Amino acid sequence: MVTIKDIAKIAGVSPSTVSRVVSNHPRISHETSRKVKAIMEELGYHPNIMAKSLVSKTTQTLGILLPRPAEELFRNEFFGELLRGIVTQATSAGYDTLITTVTKDTDELMAISRLVRGQRVDGILLLSSRTSDPIIGFLQENKFPFVLIGRSDEFPDVLSIDNNNIQAAQDATNHLIRQGHTRIGFINGPSNLVVAQDRLEGYHKALSDANLSTRPEWITSVDMIQESGFRAMSGYMNQPERPSALVVFDDAIAFGVLRGLTELGYNVPDDISLISFNNNPLSELASTPISSVDIGIYHLGYTASQSLLRAAQGKPLPENQLILPHRLVVRQSSINQISKRS
Amino acid sequence: MVTIKDIAKIAGVSPSTVSRVVSNHPRISHETSRKVKAIMEELGYHPNIMAKSLVSKTTQTLGILLPRPAEELFRNEFFGELLRGIVTQATSAGYDTLITTVTKDTDELMAISRLVRGQRVDGILLLSSRTSDPIIGFLQENKFPFVLIGRSDEFPDVLSIDNNNIQAAQDATNHLIRQGHTRIGFINGPSNLVVAQDRLEGYHKALSDANLSTRPEWITSVDMIQESGFRAMSGYMNQPERPSALVVFDDAIAFGVLRGLTELGYNVPDDISLISFNNNPLSELASTPISSVDIGIYHLGYTASQSLLRAAQGKPLPENQLILPHRLVVRQSSINQISKRS
DNA sequence: GGATATAGTGCACACGTTTGCGCTTATTCA
DNA sequence: TGAATAAGCGCAAACGTGTGCACTATATCC
CATH class of the missing domain: 3.40.50.2300 (Response regulator)
Known part of the structure; x- marks a missing residue:
């Protein structure tokens, strides 16, 4: 491997000078810089990041x-x-x-x-x-x-x-309410996830704001495995007064729910409406395209990385808790074309 | 940060000794090892990987x-x-x-x-x-x-x-042939991917082995975007002699195809059968569960990592080209309950 | 024209670790 | 009992890079 010393030897300068060239130190003559850079280019030099980190205490x-x-x-x-x-x-x-x-x-x-x-x-x-x-x-x-x-x-x-997962769930639930639904159920994910708790809270909030009530039987929690959503449906639909619409924790579960309902002879959205979260690319390709709240996953990662870099470099952050926007993507599964229900 | 020297000082030994303790050097007394390890534990020492890499030339x-x-x-x-x-x-x-x-x-x-x-x-x-x-x-x-x-x-x-993507496509195609299909189409992915070429080759092989012919119009190539599969369908089904079964490059495309067909009034598998690749977890939850070739993605990554580590450590490999098995997962989309077609 | 500032560079040490070699002390052998 | 061997450990150099300080040569000032 070609090191800073090799470059130095060929260029006829000291290793320090080469080091300063790579870091664009101001007190290096244009002439020297050009010469050294040419040699680095020719030999395909790349700084050894381990050595660099060792002294600079930073790993990039x-x-x-x-x-x-x-x-x-x-x-x-x-x-x-x-x-x-x-x-x-x-x-x-x-x-x-x-x-x-x-x-x-x-x-x-x-x-x-x-x-x-x-x-x-x-x-x-x-x-x-x-x-x-x-x-x-x-x-x-x-x-x-x-x-x-x-x-x-x-x-x-x-x-x-x-x-803002609370708000997101509120929006999703409100959307169903605006469609005329009064009996709305919630199929949640694993309850030890904060996001599951938040979405449940938003659901409750929306209902109470609209003076609607819910029932314990309308709220159920399944694992993230898709079949669970499917299995959950058989018992669920046998309730005497069952919901006419469902908020579902994640698209993958919604897929299972949708399939379970279809298999049991129910039509979505005519018999029961559906809205979900995360906006999986496949959701729009489901037999009935599934409405979903897009939370901008990519953007979430991008922003997180950005904040972390700022923090790692000691730069100040405008605020500590960033809330990224979500977006309701309404599709067929929650559009009620027939009639309002009571 | 606590370094090897700190440990050494407290333990009353040289840094070398500490280093040898962490690497379990044989010529270290049990007594010393125990003592040093206790101190490391107490101070929460972890070796600085940069320094280690610098001398050992390996980064783990x-x-x-x-x-x-x-x-x-x-x-x-x-x-x-x-x-x-x-x-x-x-x-x-x-x-x-x-x-x-x-x-x-x-x-x-x-x-x-x-x-x-x-x-x-x-x-x-x-x-x-x-x-x-x-x-x-x-x-x-x-x-x-x-x-x-x-x-x-x-x-x-x-x-x-x-x-063995050629074999996998062959298996998938043969499965359709065994179901009685004689007109089989192929919806491929981006043609600059080796895997797309391989699967197309396997498709052709299976057909020619069974003395079946295909047509250029039956073979089409779409991007990996799901809608493409959907859009592709409208023109595709207007062919005078259209296929009765399709091999599709990937489940995501198959989702689009399935939805496109349904929308056009075709039933899967009664009007047209479907088999795809990669066995996306959602495939079994499609309106008609999609048959798919499971290629063991996780296992692929696991094995690749394993081989790479062997290679990096200079250990010999049993063979240079490893072929991992695939598995046909037959679901409803390719099961022909009604009758054999001509 | 001497003092002072400035540009450009090299020296030497530091970062935390590994490792060959050498030094002691204890053990084994004939 | 003296020599050879082995066990246990420390010294010092090395890995490749960054950087404070010192040094020289040139430019600037009064």
Whole structure:
């Protein structure tokens, strides 16, 4: 490998000078700079990032923990899209992204600690979907730069990027109400996710604002596995007074719900309306195109990376909690062409 | 940050000894090892990987280039699943995964060169879906360890992990033939992808083995965007002698095709059968569950990472080109309950 | 024309780790 | 019992880069 010394020797200057050339130090003559740069180009020199980091204490790298497969939330395109946003932004700022994972959930803290203590990354992106997270505490104690994608009740002040999921669910529910529905159910995801709690809260809020009531039987929670949504339907529809519309936690579940309903002989949206979240690209291609709240996953990742870089470089942030906009994408599954229901 | 020297000072030994303790050097007394390890534990010591890499010339890191957004192939769960496989394996071997990307396709070589020349990673995973790739040449010249996920006509000898896509397409087509179909069409993906070419070849092979013929109009190629599959259908079905079954390049396209057909009044599978590839989790939840060839994406990533680590550590590989099995998942979209067609 | 500022460069040390070699002390062997 | 061997550890150099300080040569000032 060609080092700074090799360049120095050929150019007839000291290694220090070469180092200053690469970092565009002002006190280097134009002449020298040109000569050195030419030689670097010719020899295909690239600085050894390890050596650089060792002295500069900065790695030009962002860290992120890949969620465990167990979290079915990430079996769909969610994580890929998020990552695209993160990496795209990071790259454009000259940073790379380091991914690691764990085999046991209990090892998560260890993995993070390794990155932090080993000075492997300049900052960490946290996908803290769960309600309680020891990692946040650890990072705060160590004053290590990090950004939370999501929200934490336990630590409300940390840097975070999120949608207003309460509002989003409220909007979705209101949309159904405007369509004339009065009996609206909610099919939620895993209840230990903050986002699941938020969406449920938004649902309740919208109902009470409209003076509508709900029932415990109308609210159910399924795993993120698609079939669950499907299975959930058979019992659900046997209720004496069943909902005429459903808010569903995620498109993947909605797919299962839609299929389950169809199989049971119900028509969407004539018999029952549907609206969901995350706007999976396939949602518009479902047998009945599924209405969905687009939360801008890519943008979420992009913004998170941007904030983290600012924080890692010690730059001030306009505000600590960024809320990104969501967008209601209304499709056939929630458009009630026939008549208003009572 | 606590360094090896801090530990040494407290333990009353030399830094060398501490270093040997962490690497389990045989010539360290049990007593010393225990004492040093206790102190490391207490102070939360983690080795600085930059310093370590600097002398050991190894980074314990794998590199991968995130495909550009332009490659719609990766808008679905594909990349996420692949990454999960890669990172899981890498982590279990003590490696992390570094992701980088580019803003222009022409920068890809530069990005790779930066990783290689800057000694940022020990090996590189290539998602070379395209037919020609200058990166492969570069890595070969520099004798840098890398593994290709996919196949290269240009460089057939490089380390690679792939399915037998020709055989997979053959299997899919044969399945339709066994169902009694004689007019079988093919909806392909972007034609500059090796995998698209392979699947088309397998399709042709199966037909000619069964003495069946096809027509140019039966074969069409769409982008990976789902609507394309949808749009493609309107013209397609107006052919005088149209196929009674379709092989589709990817589930996302199949979703569009399925929806297009339904909208045009055709029933799947009664009027036209469908089989596709990649076995997207949502495929079984389509209005008509879509038959698909499962290519084991996670396993692909896992195996690729495994091979790369072997290569990076100079260990011999049993064979250079690994072919992973695929699996036909037959669902309703290709089961012909009514009658055989002529 | 001497003092002072300024541009341009080199020296030497630092970053945290690994590792070959050499030094002690204890053990084994004939 | 003396020599050879082995166990356990420290010294010092090295990895490639950044940077404070010092040094020289030139330009500027009064």
